[in-house]
Amino acid sequence: MTADGICVRGIHPRANRLVRAPGLEKGTDSGMTANLVNRNSHETGELGLGPDYTLCECELEPLKQLVARLERASQVEVRKSPSVCLTMIPAEDSLEKQKFFLGEALTTECEVAVDGLPGFGLCLGDEPVRAYCIAVVDALLHGDRPAPIEVEAFLREQGEAVARRDQDEFDLVLQTQVDFKLMEEE
Amino acid sequence: MGYVAVKGGQDAIENAIKLVDYFRWKGRTKPIELDQARTQMRLAVDRAMGEGSLYAPEHAALALLQVEGDSFEAAFHLRAYRATLERRYDAEILNTREMFVHRRISSTFRDIPGGQILGPTRDYSFRLLNPALLNASLGSIEKFLSDLRDEIDPNKLHEMTTYKKVIDIFLKEGLMSSQARPGEDRRVFDVTREAIKFPVPRSATLQMLARAETGALMCMAYSTMRGFGMAHGTVGELRVGEVPVRVVDKRGRLRCVGKIKVSEAEMVGGSGHGQGEGGGRAAKKTGAPRYSIGYGLCFGQNETKAICMGMVESALRNPNSDNPANNQEFVLYHTEVIEGYGFTNHLKLPHYVTFQAGMEGARRVARKNSDKAEQVTVSAGGVEENND
Structure with a gap:
């Protein structure tokens, strides 16, 4: 799975509620992706956290x-x-x-x-x-x-x-993602 | 026979309470700090919160410390504490699709949206005691944490994400329907505010199962798989993670107040509706059998409970008086932790009067039988005499 198919939980700072943060787009639906993406949240400084x-x-x-x-x-x-x-x-x-x-x-x-x-x-x-x-x-x-x-x-x-703390923990969680291989591939 | 009030034992009770503390402290071991209990006994804390029906990790840890790890007592203490507080807010409906996932697995498909994430689990480890824990120190913990960071494979990283659900696959293929079952009672009932009367709406079932005792719930779910039912639900998706909680404040604004950890299970099985448990309701257009889910959701990481809740919830939507787990009244009354624990433990309280009344009756019958036996002996003796 690539970064193209991800989304963040965003809380709009002003609206003070969890909404789609600026920069969020509809994600591509490949059957393996989530529904929202925020590709540039960190680059723009908009963390999506209210x-x-x-x-x-x-x-x-x-x-x-x-x-x-x-x-x-x-x-x-x-x-x-x-x-x-x-x-x-x-x-x-x-x-x-x-x-x-x-x-x-x-x-x-x-x-x-x-x-x-x-x-x-x-x-x-x-x-x-x-x-x-x-x-x-x-x-x-x-x-x-x-x-x-x-x-x-x-x-x-x-x-x-x-956000950094959440991401750090998520990085560890991602290490447990299963990479399935068919038996014949071994 | 009326009840006779008795008095006394106050000193004995006070000393008994002190003796509890004596047995706790007589080894002069270092007191366990609250933070230690909360973080190092986190699954016990999670279970206590679920059964206590109160999300309050610090208080659950305190309860466990206070009652020396007894899960029933911990739940009891949390429920009692909860009863002292005013409910001032109703949160927005929890959206588990927003979950910051720690763990998500599926037994129905190998490839699920976003992939299978094992997360923190002992499912794939040997159940061998680990003596290394005896030598754990702050230094070794720091080293472990640092090594863990060093081992991160950068190829596996991406930004934080939420995940689609496995049921979306079924919905997309038309093999599941999100329509409510016709005729089902969909009232939103709060068992903490209203006395239940059977049959209860589905909402009451879900609420009671979410606060049920884990072991009792497992007993019910297991029975449905072992022959007292026809269910063998498959884990469509099991998730553990944190979900934001929002409330509307007094000024009418929607506010995020933090997040809570929950376990969620979607147990896939036949819809059962109209065709008996295990059978699928056919889709109108295609005629293909449809699947449904038994839903499990509870506080904290308690996967067994979430799975069993899903199994039992599914069974209860298909009543069958032959199986205990398909009987709403049987399941909901007998998995309620405080009722069950309280009633069982009331047996230890004095029953002197009722028991004495029973004994008096037994003695009376014994006396009567003995008198009868004597009369028979006397009359038999008389016959003998007569015979002589």
Whole structure:
């Protein structure tokens, strides 16, 4: 299988949801390929990973440091302290699309206002610090003014780090791909 | 007979709890750190999350540590913890086609879209104890990780990808239909919110199987293959990997909140519909038999559970009172881990009154029989006397 037949999971940075990232094209359907491709995501710096995914997956320490700096430059008000709750995860069978409830996931939520702009933090697990940090960044990203350069730089840097980590693990997974040979070929 | 409340044993109970800790610590071994349990006992953690019906790896690891590895108790603790929390969000439907695949195999086709990826598995290894683990150190772990990187074959690399599904091949050939079976109850039911009443909709079956006890589910699935059923599903596709979870936040925006690891099995078999289990529903146009799938999906890497869920789900769509695994009530009640574990363990609690009542009855019957026997002996003796 060549790189022509691959796709990436993309989260659009602005739409803040998993969508087909810019540069994604319909893949060729050779019967062995996936359905989307993103040939130049790394070359263009567009990693296809949005802020929420990055903020949920990045190392906590640099995120804390970023938010500590933001706190010094802005007025942060905690409107709802971080608290754990449940998120029900529905799934569906892959053929007939029968929806059912798979189970619940532990989730942390937090609400803040940064200079009056509302921010909402949500992440899986019992992660009060991360949820708070996500809420602060969310307020600055989705306010009525451009996001601070520092935040943009952080997201770019950490987005790349998360993508690299995912790719590194995927490289190892790919080493276990089976190369079938017919017995006569041996 | 009424119940008689008894009191006492409080000190004994408290000391029993302390004794649990005594047996845990008496060897003065180094405490296992939470991260160690979470990462080095990851399959036990995954199983606990699945049976506990709560995706929370740290809490599952804590539960396992607390209960010294007892999978039933770990699931019980997670369910109890879950019951203390408010459900504030409903995620978007999980899309397993977006899975960051760790492993995907198929038994139906050699060449599947994107190829077969074995991933982390012990399926092809000898089950021999490995004494080398006794000497594992941080240094040896670092060396292993570094060597693994050095061994990467660059010819096998490409960018991260998602994969088409094996069922797409069947769909393309018209050998599978994505249409729902006519007359099937497709209501979306939540067994954690409503009491079940048989027959339950398919959604309730899938939910209950996803949180069922792995061993019990395997017992049911195995029975369908061994003679108490006519199924021998084939693994159309088995996937393990991570899937993003998204929720709509309070401001109405769709947000990614992270990813969860799941195992998914699509067990291919005859549709069974209208022709009995194992038989295929014929396609309208071609008349060719059609295949269907039994669907399995559960938290974490628990392939046995996903496969068995698929097998049993398929069997339950074809009711047959002759086979336990084709009986919805039998399967769903008896694979429910907390119900089964709780009921079995309640046997250890005092049953003094009920048991005494039973014994009293037995004694009464014994006394009555003994009196009768005496009377017979006396009268028999009388006859003898008379005979004399």
